[in-house]
Amino acid sequence: MYIFWDNILKFPRFLISVLIGFFLTTFKPFFELLRDKKNRIILIITISFSCTLFLKILKLMLGLN
Structure with missing residues (x-):
């Protein structure tokens, strides 16, 4: 046991x-x-765009306009 x-x-x-x-x-x-400056900027832009799009979709789905 x-x-x-x-x-x-x-x-x-x-x-x-x-x-x-x-x-x-x-x-x-x-x-x-993130080690390369060019890739870092592209990654930050992509992540911020994705977050903005996700929040916009959630607002539209929940009717919080």
């Missing part, structure tokens, strides 16, 4: 490490794009 509880206590550490690994591998290409 001790082995069972030992495995249960290890699960939160495993879950946290999996989540950190997922986010690091997902966002690593974006961090590499």
